[in-house]
Amino acid sequence: MFSDIDDATDRLLAAAARLTDDDVRQPSRLPGxxxxxVLTHLARGANALRNVLLDQPAYASQESRDAGITAGATRSAADLVADLASAAAALRATAIALPADQWQAEVTVPGLPPFPKSQVLLRRLVELELHHVDLGIGYTGADWPKTFTELDLPEPMHTQRAERLAYS
Incomplete structure (x- = not known):
């Protein structure tokens, strides 16, 4: 799973690095x-998943999550990409260092039922692939690797993937 996440992260970072400051202020496919x-959400999402791997709350609160995304969205394209790269690297380092006996421990994220830490990697991969499409910069479900399209995803990830395919 690490190689799939690394590949998805690399694709996303390469695409985001081509965006200008004007480009990042344009609407995404996500309303509002x-x-x-979207790029800030992906960075904060990496931080949140890192937190749950460390047995900490994903976010201090829903309000702080939302405020952080809103505040971060106005940064320069270069700052957005740097933040995303840094957050992705920190999540990867934490996941690699996690002892094998901790991967089955249950974690909670606001709005979702508890799930084992082993699903953190799957959730990150799904988040990367879906939100890359949400950027509306030419990456579509047709660009997803076969390994991603063939994953048997639990809900709501299965439906979310199907929704992004409808964009194509």
Missing amino acids: WTRGH
């Missing part, structure tokens, strides 16, 4: 969100 919101 610019591309800057």
Whole structure:
């Protein structure tokens, strides 16, 4: 799973690095969100998943999550990409260092039923692939690797993937 996440992260970072400051202020495919919101959400999402691997709350609160995304969305394209790269690297380092006996421990994220830490990697991969499509910069479900399209995803990830395919 690490190689799939690394590949998805690399594709996303390469695409985001081509965006200008004007590009990141343009609307994404997510209602009410610019591309800057989506990129900030992906960075904060990596931080949240890192937190749950460390047995900490994903976010201090829903309000702080939302405020952080809103504030971060207005940064320059270069700052958004740097933040995303840093957050992705920190999540990867934490996941690699996690002892094998901790992967089955249950974690909670606001709005979702508890799930084992082993699903954190799957959730990150799904988040990367779906939100790359949400940026509306030419990456579609047709660009997803076969390993991603063939994954048997639990809900709501299965439905979310199907929704992004409808964009194509």
